Amino acid sequence: MTPFSTSPAGTAAAPLPGKLVIVEGIDGSGKSTQIDLVRKWLIAQGYAVAYSEWNSSPIVSDVTRTGKKGRLLSPLTFSLIHAADFADRYYRYILPALEAGAIVLVDRYVYTAFARDAARGVDRGWLRKTYSFATVPTVAFYFRVPLDEALKRILRGRPELKWYEAGMDLRLSDDPYESFRLFQDRILAEYESMIAEFGFTVIDATRPMTAQQREVREIIGPHAEGALRAPPSAWKAVVRDSRIFGRYLDELVESEKPKKPDDGSADEETAA
Amino acid sequence: MSSSLTISAPLPGWEPEPLPGKLIVLEGTDAVGRSTQIAILREWLEAEGFGVATTALARSTLAGAGLRKAMDGHTLDEITFALFYCTDFADRLERDVIPALRAGQIVLADRYILSLMARSIVRGVPLEWLQTLYGFALKPDLVIYLKADVAALVRRVVSRGRGFEWWESGLDFLTERSPYRSFQEYQKRVLASFEKLGEIYPFTTIVATGEVANVNKQLREVITPLLGTLPG
Numbered sequence: 182m183t184p185f186s187t188s189p190a191g192t193a194a195a196p197l198p199g200k201l202v203i204v205e206g207i208d209g210s211g212k213s214t215q216i217d218l219v220r221k222w223l224i225a226q227g228y229a230v231a232y233s234e235w236n237s238s239p240i241v242s243d244v245t246r247t248g249k250k251g252r253l254l255s256p257l258t259f260s261l262i263h264a265a266d267f268a269d270r271y272y273r274y275i276l277p278a279l280e281a282g283a284i285v286l287v288d289r290y291v292y293t294a295f296a297r298d299a300a301r302g303v304d305r306g307w308l309r310k311t312y313s314f315a316t317v318p319t320v321a322f323y324f325r326v327p328l329d330e331a332l333k334r335i336l337r338g339r340p341e342l343k344w345y346e347a348g349m350d351l352r353l354s355d356d357p358y359e360s361f362r363l364f365q366d367r368i369l370a371e372y373e374s375m376i377a378e379f380g381f382t383v384i385d386a387t388r389p390m391t392a393q394q395r396e397v398r399e400i401i402g403p404h405a406e407g408a409l410r411a412p413p414s415a416w417k418a419v420v421r422d423s424r425i426f427g428r429y430l431d432e433l434v435e436s437e438k439p440k441k442p443d444d445g446s447a448d449e450e451t452a453a
Numbered sequence: 454m455s456s457s458l459t460i461s462a463p464l465p466g467w468e469p470e471p472l473p474g475k476l477i478v479l480e481g482t483d484a485v486g487r488s489t490q491i492a493i494l495r496e497w498l499e500a501e502g503f504g505v506a507t508t509a510l511a512r513s514t515l516a517g518a519g520l521r522k523a524m525d526g527h528t529l530d531e532i533t534f535a536l537f538y539c540t541d542f543a544d545r546l547e548r549d550v551i552p553a554l555r556a557g558q559i560v561l562a563d564r565y566i567l568s569l570m571a572r573s574i575v576r577g578v579p580l581e582w583l584q585t586l587y588g589f590a591l592k593p594d595l596v597i598y599l600k601a602d603v604a605a606l607v608r609r610v611v612s613r614g615r616g617f618e619w620w621e622s623g624l625d626f627l628t629e630r631s632p633y634r635s636f637q638e639y640q641k642r643v644l645a646s647f648e649k650l651g652e653i654y655p656f657t658t659i660v661a662t663g664e665v666a667n668v669n670k671q672l673r674e675v676i677t678p679l680l681g682t683l684p685g
Contacts, residue, residue, distance in 0.1 A: 240523050
């Protein structure tokens with residue numbers, strides 16, 4: 182995967198001063214938990230950390246939601262609408278933060294599309310070219326877990342699986358759980374074949390969570406040095422020290438809370 | 454039968470099959486008179502007894518409304534826009550165009566991949582990327598390029614009475630603040646892109662600056678030979 186040599190605006194692409202760290206893996210690999218712990222760790226050290234997750238562009242999410250609810254998506258349109266969603270997040274949020282020199286953590290990057298869409302029968306070469314505008318990550322972690330272990334983690338308690346999440350559109354099986362298993366198995370095979378192709382940093386996701394996090398932090402540590410710093414919520418400390426309080430500040434705190442996307446537009450993942 | 458093949462990439466999940474219908478594409482820039490010509494062609498073809506379906510940009514079940522809403526805000530990056538347009542295109546291709554061709558209908562497409570590529574190219578999106586992106590598109594049976602010079606487009610826009618519209622004038626990225634001058638600059642670039650694309654994807658050119666009836670007569674002349682091979 183090579184990034185565009187020029188930006189879409191036609192200006193020469195400068196090397197990006199920021200650091201891009203992404204996590205990949207099948208549902209139930211625990212990658213979201215791990216990147217969340219990384220985020221807390223980096224923020225605590227005073228870094229300005231940007232974070233973005235799959236399927237969360239506000240502009241595109243209406244279409245994705247409509248498509249999923251109405252089961253209107255084919256493998257091709259499923260792929261394209263997720264590419265549009267990714268591009269919106271990339272140009273609006275990920276790229277500017279990298280230009281600013283920040284550490285950017287991304288839960289699922291282009292490889293999720295490569296794996297999931299190829300599992301739906303979309304051409305691998307076409308996918309790589311379509312996403313070629315995205316820059317190569319500084320570190321791409323792949324949380325490797327055997328299928329049965331991932332399924333055990335996700336399907337404990339028999340959660341309701343959504344149509345596309347279970348790969349029901351592929352007609353692999355009438356049973357959502359069986360369909361999900363077959364679909365995840367295909368995705369896993371795609372990830373495995375990408376390890377060498379993209380030089381993933383493989384993390385054994387069957388190890389204890391804290392051991393994984395230690396390993397991940399050791400790898401990220403040297404890359405973080407020199408990245409943009411911004412003390413978190415600096416104004417809060419100032420306000421607290423001056424003993425200022427009141428409802429305008431309460432409203433401000435409320436407005437700064439991260440907005441959760443609506444139910445239907447949330448990531449397909451069921452993993453906790 | 455050439456419409457059973459795609460341009461350069463497979464259409465996922467679609468087994469190439471004989472499609473007895475005909476895919477006829479009218480390309481051309483804004484205000485060139487495409488919709489008028491398509492309406493007349495449709496009346497004519499139906500009167501002749503052919504089944505006709507039409508398709509146009511931002512009209513897909515899946516993404517049409519979302520795309521139109523996004524355009525209202527004009528806040529998207531060009532790559533995002535290209536992918537959004539492509540989603541709309543793919544949905545119409547799979548949901549509307551292919552079933553109509555399978556049923557033996559004539560599909561009149563009000564713009565196809567060249568117009569979509571041209572609008573992206575003038576905004577700096579690499580051509581090579583667009584070519585791969587749209588590789589899954591069906592090869593049309595006939596692509597007609599309605600050609601007009603900028604002066605003719607200006608006359609048409611002014612007499613249309615809606616003024617120079619934001620997107621048609623490239624006001625989203627050109628620095629010229631006068632809609633009239635921006636329209637001229639933008640359309641000049643779009644027309645140049647069409648000429649360049651014509652070297653890669655050959656089309657039949659019809660000059661669209663003349664009388665509507667005369668342009669339509671020329672369109673019928675190039676379309677008529679296709680009709681003989683239709684079933685029924």
